[in-house]
Every structure is written in structure tokens, then in C-alpha cells.
Amino acid sequence: MFQALSNVLLPVMIVAGLGALLASRMRIDQVTVSRLTMYLLIPALVLDVILRTPVKVAEAGQLGLAFLLVMGLSLGLGWLTGLGRPGAERRSLSAASGIWNSGNMGLPIALFVFGQSGFDRATVVFLVSIIAMYIVGPAIYGSASRAGGRHGVAEIFRSVFRLPTVWVALIAVALRELNVPLPQGVTRGVSLLAEATLPLVLLSLGLQLGAGGWPPLHRRVWLAGAARLIGGPLIALGVGSAVGLRSESLAVLILSASMPTAVNALLIAQEYGGDSETVAGVVLVTTLGSVLTIAAVVALLPGLG
Known part of the structure; x- marks a missing residue:
């Protein structure tokens, strides 16, 4: 586990930590950083990976299907952690458990653990997660939105x-x-942009965490955090095995499902009228707790082979 902490998580913590330190000391325009990442660097990364990856379409489809099943079950597990609580809090616990950070943390950690081939598969997972996140997130909060408003089904798909x-x-x-x-010349330009993606997404993660306050932490937040960090990889192991994933693809799915709650889950909650304080609490708990749980998962992954 110590080797996983030092070789895999330490580089991630250093870059994200520097971003958090910078955000705590000075005002950073996070909107611009997020837009650069979302609208320029990530599309370049996706284009670069799809054009040169050896991952076959059938394997990518199988991996994407497995991710969606894991996401659905994780959302259900998060919903269970909110039983007996008000609807807004229950929806937010579900979203916080089922929307995880397969990009800012998932991609660099997959690269450090598996090398280029695992990174290519992790990019497939990330691509599916982007689309799913912006459909599932608004859908969860949709029942709380005003009828016929801008949060309807048509608007959700337009936003995707x-x-x-x-x-x-x-x-x-x-x-x-x-x-x-x-x-x-085009492929070289795309590759240059793609290579800039991982450092910037890690800095962006640190900026977002460093600029946030300390949200209230109550028992349901801790339960949702456990559902994300412990339930996620266990669900991925079961689902991945059931759909026929093997070796590296299965390991990539499990590693992705062990990631903490995505900061984007908080942004979606804020946009669609969810309980943003609850989501912020789960983001904080899972981000800090993932240092140990991801190290444990990385240490156990070789046993799958």
C-alpha cells in the first residue's frame, strides 16, 4: 500500500495540492480554467485517444455498458443512504454516490497504474461518464424542478x-x-493539447477544492462517502465480472469506481436546485478518504490477474 501511495497517489496529490494552495492564497478565475479544460483540452484528448488507441469498438462498448450499470447501482446505493431524509437531501446523497471523478483523478491514476493501455481504457470510461453525468444528474433533480422549465428532458439532451x-x-x-x-500537422497539434490535459485537470481539481469552504458533515454524508469509496469498487467487481470484462479492462473499471465524488456533482446540484451542502460534504469526505481507499484498491488489483 505504501508503494501505491508514493508512486501513484503522491504525484496526483502534489499537483492538486499546489492548485488548492494557490486557490487559498489568491483569487483564480476557475470558470476560465474549467472552460479551457472542458471545451478544448478534453475534446483534444478524446480525439487523440480514439484515433490511436488499440482498444476495439466491441471492448469499448462492453466497458461503457459496465460503467453505466455500476453507475446505476451506485446511485441506488446512495439513495438507500438517504432513507428517511427529505427528498432534496436523498437525491443529493444518491447523486454524490453515483457521480464520481473519473476524469481529474481517474485518468492520471490509471496512467500511473496501468500505463498507456490502461489510460486509453480509462479515457473510454471517462467519455461515457461525461455523457451519463449530464443526463443522470439533471434527471435526479428533475422532479424538484419547475414543470415545463428549462430543466426538462429536451433541455437536458440539448445540454449534452x-x-x-x-x-x-x-x-x-x-x-x-x-x-x-x-x-x-493536425495530429501533432491535437497530441500537444492532449498532453496538456492531465496537468490542467489536476490543477483544476485542486483549485476547486482549495476555494471551497468546510461544509457540514453529518452521519448521512459519511454513509454516502462509504457507499462511494467502498461500495463503488465492490459493485464494479461484481458488474465487470458479470458482463465478461477481464484483466486490464476489469481492473480499469474497478479503479474508476473507487474514485471520490466528482466536483461536477456539486456544480450540477447547484445548477438544478439540489442540496449542495450535502454534496459538498460528500465531495470533501471522499476526496480525503480516497487517499487510503485508492491505495488499498491499487494494492489489491494485481490479485485479479
Whole structure:
């Protein structure tokens, strides 16, 4: 476990920690950083990976299906942690358990643990998670939104298809299936942007955590945190085995499901009228607790082979 902490998590903690330190000392325009990441760097990363990854379409589809099943069961587990609580809190506990950080933390940790091949598979998971997050998150809070308002089903799907990552992924898959090569100058430019993605997403994570306050922590927050950090990887192990994932693909799914609650889950709660304090509490608990739980998962993963 110590080796996992030092070799895998320490680089992540250093970069994110520097971002948190910077955000605590000075005012940083996080909106601009987030937009650079979401609308430029992540689409470049997705394009770069899809065009050159050896992961086959069938395997990617199997991995994506497994992720969606794990997400659904994690949402249900989070819902159970909120039994007996008001609807707004219960929905937020569900979202905090079922929407995890497969990007800012999942991608760099997958690269450090598995190398390039695991990173390519983790990018597939991340791509599915982006689309699912912006459908599932608003849907969870939809019943609390005003009827016929801007939070309806049509608006949810419009918001998903406004994400450039979705269109870039579709174009990249088409280019790959049709064997249409891009000019070398274009691919080199895309690769340069892709290489800048991981450092910036880690800094962005640190900036978001450093700028936040200390939210209230109560028993349900701790239960949802346990559902995310302990229940997530256990669910992934069962689901991945059931759908036929093996070796590295199964390990990547389990590692992804062990990640803490995504900061984006908090942003979605704020946008759609959820209990943002509860989500913020689960983000804090799982981010801090994941230092130990991810190290444990990384240490146990070789046993799957």
C-alpha cells in the first residue's frame, strides 16, 4: 500500500495540492480554467485517444455498458443512504454516490497504474461518464424542478449535445472506422493539447477544492462517502465480472469506481436546485478518504490477474 501511495497517489496529490494552495492564497478565475479544460483540452484528448488507441469498438462498448450499470447501482446505493431524509437531501446523497471523478483523478491514476493501455481504457470510461453525468444528474433533480422549465428532458439532451466532446468523439469514431487519416500537422497539434490535459485537470481539481469552504458533515454524508469509496469498487467487481470484462479492462473499471465524488456533482446540484451542502460534504469526505481507499484498491488489483 505504501508503494501505491508514493508512486501513484503522491504525484496526483502534489499537483492538486499546489492548485488548492494557490486557490487559498489568491483569487483564480476557475470558470476560465474549467472552460479551457472542458471545451478544448478534453475534446483534444478524446480525439487523440480514439484515433490511436488499440482498444476495439466491441471492448469499448462492453466497458461503457459496465460503467453505466455500476453507475446505476451506485446511485441506488446512495439513495438507500438517504432513507428517511427529505427528498432534496436523498437525491443529493444518491447523486454524490453515483457521480464520481473519473476524469481529474481517474485518468492520471490509471496512467500511473496501468500505463498507456490502461489510460486509453480509462479515457473510454471517462467519455461515457461525461455523457451519463449530464443526463443522470439533471434527471435526479428533475422532479424538484419547475414543470415545463428549462430543466426538462429536451433541455437536458440539448445540454449534452452542446458538449464538444460528444461531437468530437462521434467524428473520431467515424474517421477511425472509415480509415480516414488526418494530416500529420493536425495530429501533432491535437497530441500537444492532449498532453496538456492531465496537468490542467489536476490543477483544476485542486483549485476547486482549495476555494471551497468546510461544509457540514453529518452521519448521512459519511454513509454516502462509504457507499462511494467502498461500495463503488465492490459493485464494479461484481458488474465487470458479470458482463465478461477481464484483466486490464476489469481492473480499469474497478479503479474508476473507487474514485471520490466528482466536483461536477456539486456544480450540477447547484445548477438544478439540489442540496449542495450535502454534496459538498460528500465531495470533501471522499476526496480525503480516497487517499487510503485508492491505495488499498491499487494494492489489491494485481490479485485479479
